[in-house]
Amino acid sequence: MKSNPLFATMCGFTEKIPSYRSFARFDQIMTTNGLWEKARLLVVEYNKGEGVVETNEEAAAVDTSHIEAEATLNKTRKTCSCEGDCDCPKVLTDDNVGVMRKSNAVSYIAHKLSMVCGVRSGLPLTREVFKGNTPDGKTLEPTLETFKTEHPEMAEQLSFILADGIYQTPENQKVTKDVLQAKLVAPINPRNRKDxxxxxxxxxxxxxxxxxxxxxxxxxxxxxxxxxxxxxxxxxxxxxxxxxxxxxxxxxxxxxxxxxxxxxxxxxxxxxxxxxxxxxxxxxxxxxxxxxxxxxxxxxDVELPQHGRTFEVLYSARTIIERIFGVLKDGYSLRRVHKRGKQAVEAHVDRCMISMHIMANMAYYQTGKANCGWTRNRLQRAN
Structure with missing residues (x-):
């Protein structure tokens, strides 16, 4: 709010911005009662009605990313008020974090976020939060089920789900067809195969x-x-x-x-x-x-061979979700969450998505084109 006056004005704070304590208290009430999720759904539906989000998408992209956690792996805390050591049960300070390995030399204590976006609108539509060490391939079915529940009219229109090679398994092909009656478009993952x-x-x-x-x-x-x-x-x-x-x-x-x-x-x-x-x-x-x-x-894939021209044209649209993750992390504070627990992480992601949809709505009304960016020049043009 303080660093972006245009955003504060769009949210109705034209004279005075509330204090951090007021925002923190408001955030806690919204998170505890699951209201951030409802607000996200309302904002997305509003943008669909205004034409900012296209509802006749033929293809959607799905992918995962990590959110760095403000937690220590397997650290516990007491549930009692006993002083000193006791035999009372203990719980994890954050039961949703896990070790997410990006390479042999890079790993994070993080949460895993799975997201769906339309390839033409370029805006996030659905999110699911998983434990940090959940395999990417196992996140597809819950994410698609959530997407179908939240956006049934868009789910009926989809013919293709664009995803990374890690999703390319017979099980995920079947899941995509069963849930959305769509085709999973993903490149070959050779795994342990040899020439x-x-x-x-x-x-x-x-x-x-x-x-x-x-x-x-x-x-x-x-x-x-x-x-x-x-x-x-x-x-x-x-x-x-x-x-x-x-x-x-x-x-x-x-x-x-x-x-x-x-x-x-x-x-x-x-x-x-x-x-x-x-x-x-x-x-x-x-x-x-x-x-x-x-x-x-x-x-x-016999139905849609990955070496053919048709696959190349379809799959080239998948990069939009990579850009969305980049914008959310660099411009909307998605890179790290400072609260613990799955519910708090979901609320954090919802707030980031709401902010992006607000900015896209601003840009659409001023320029006629939805823009999910956050840089100063883009915001000035949108205003």
């Missing part, structure tokens, strides 16, 4: 992501699938299948295409030595066409 050698002509191996690698070291391009035969169809990334490149005649009368100056090359900078081209493609102008059975690469 597999193959005896196919011109193909060196199938890598751990299910992509054929030719003897020149190039990844083959997925062109489609043959559902009748249960096969994926891959083509050469150097020689365009519909091109008519310049030809040269080599030893034995074989016809080769130029690996360097091909005018219709699919990927710039890729070349194929003539010897490899002869071994792999027999000099075919369109390059190698390679078929592989579905069951040889179970990590690839």
């Amino acid at each position: 597999k050698p193959t005896t196919a002509r011109g193909i060196e191996k199938i890598n751990r992501y299910g992509t054929p690698i030719c003897i020149s070291g190039h990844k083959m391009e997925l062109r489609g699938s043959d559902r009748a035969k249960g096969q994926y169809i891959y083509t050469c990334p150097v020689f365009h299948p519909n091109g008519s490149p310049p030809k040269i005649r080599g030893v034995g009368g074989l016809i080769y295409t130029c690996p360097v100056f091909h005018p219709n090359a699919k990927q710039e900078g890729l070349t194929c030595p003539l010897a490899n081209h002869a071994e792999c493609c027999n000099g075919a102008a369109q390059g190698r066409v390679f078929r592989i059975d579905f069951d040889q690469t179970p990590q690839v």
